[in-house]
Amino acid sequence: MSEIKIQEKTPVSERKMAVQVDDLTVAYNYKPVLWDIDLEIPEGVLMAIVGPNGAGKSTLIKAILGILKPIAGSVTIYGKPYDEQRKLVAYVPQKGSVDWDFPTTALDVVMMGTYGSLGWIKRPGLKEKKSSLEALEKVGMLAFKNRQISQLSGGQQQRIFLARALVQDASIYFMDEPFQGVDATTEIAIINILKELRKAGKTVIVVHHDLQTVPEYFDWVTFLNVKKIATGPVKDIFNDDNLTKTYGINYKVSIQE
């Protein structure tokens, strides 16, 4: 993936678009969950998707990744459909989306990140094991590699999920609430890894709930509430006006820079 590595200094306006979403509409039943979303995410940003509960934040990620079938609209990753660009993309689902009592170990879960590049039938070998162990080390979980996953704390489980995505060695990372239910130590560890990814030129897109930390953690933000309210650099658009439009109530951010 090194050919698309970019310099952080490149102005955002001159960068390539990592993800482009056009007219995306998704509905589970009758009511649309996402309505006519147009979204361009430039390469190399660390972006938060914020919005109230039920705003369609997770749905947006799932629709981009092809887990959900949209009613209308298209998604491209570096100009091509997702199916052709899978190997550039990694996904960190919500921690609660799987059964952690599943009979397997931490290392095994991280190894699943290598399955995509292996393709059908081929088994992971030494090389895959090595990269999985490296990812475990990066998230500070190497000592837990043989631990049954149900015996890990919530924060540790989240780190395992992150390691599984790191193993994919992707260019674009989609993460669904990676800070949910983790303690302060883990939150700092995770955000440091995300910042490292950005430094390496990767694009990181995070569904985020804690508005207080947006300016500190992210450089790009998308406001979402069924429709896209705004998207752009945090320093330009993260303001009371957009927050009020998104959350419906008169929102005041009390953030000291």
Next chain:
Amino acid sequence: MDIQEYFSLVFSDYTLRTITLGTAILGAVTGMLGSFAVLRKQSLLGDAISHAALPGIAIAFLITGSKDTNTLLIGALISGLIGTFWIRGIVTKTHLKSDTALGLILSLFFGFGMLLLTFIQKQPNANQAGLDKYLFGQAATLVEKDVWLMAIITGLCLFVLLFFWKEFKLFLFDADYAKTLGFNTNFIDILITSFIVLAIVLGLQTVGVVLMSAMLLAPAAAARQWTNSLSKMVFLAAIFGAFSGVFGTAISASQNNLSTGPVIVIVASVFVVISFIFSPSRGLLFRQIRFIANRRDLEQQKTLAFMYHIAETHDNISHPHTIKILNNFQGYTRKTLQKLVDKGYVTLDGTMWSLTEKGFETAANLYNQQALKDE
């Protein structure tokens, strides 16, 4: 015939050998596939599939007029598959939850099957009796070619399992993620489900529609208790299933020909009960023992710590105090005090206690450890 006699006859007697082999293979294959059903939280699926197979048996008989097992089982397979895909359809197309869909299809198909069975029984055709053996199964009707069929399907199933092991595991743990990696999860889902349907249909002749789901669930539920590895769980479930088959057959053959299917299911349930109680890591017994031991340790430690605090205030740590003083402290009992005496931490003199040097040091260490943990 007693059990001993059974085991001496099992290798020489054709009927016994056939039935034993058949039930063992059946137990193994349903155990393996049952692990997947249990891990997908689709425990009821087996029940729905087996009940959904009943009308297929009746219709196959009505169309062909034949009572040949394979013909009837093909009918069972078709209606089992139809039932299964209807369940999938209901879940994806409506708001209904999967347990509702399963229950609905189960009773609908079973009711229709029973209706057809009574209709067949009223026919003037003399050939009609005997279909109801599929309700509770009749292992005694197994012949060599049935066993061969079971063996072939089991072999096929094993092959597919080894071939797609990685994909199955990924799909079972995190289907959405599997999708993002580019795996066709629909294909994996249909493959697993089809094999589950196949295994259930194979067992209808032996165990019957009503009890078949237990063959799927019991060995898997038992196996889960003993291991935290998927491969070991599948392997153990196959072993438990096979042994349930063998023991069940042995018991039923030696005890006045008790109906084999129910006996196998009961043996499988015994495996479950034993596993739930005696498994070292997840079993109720050891969990309770660990819990009690832990509690007792903590009680002693707390009592000791309380004494330490009192002793600390005196120059002489072994200054005697009345036992009554300990009543202020919740969690203290005569028993814990006696335990501390036994360990040499405390000496008792009438109604007075005093901390020993050893007890004081232990308590001080305890305190440091706790302080370290808090950091």
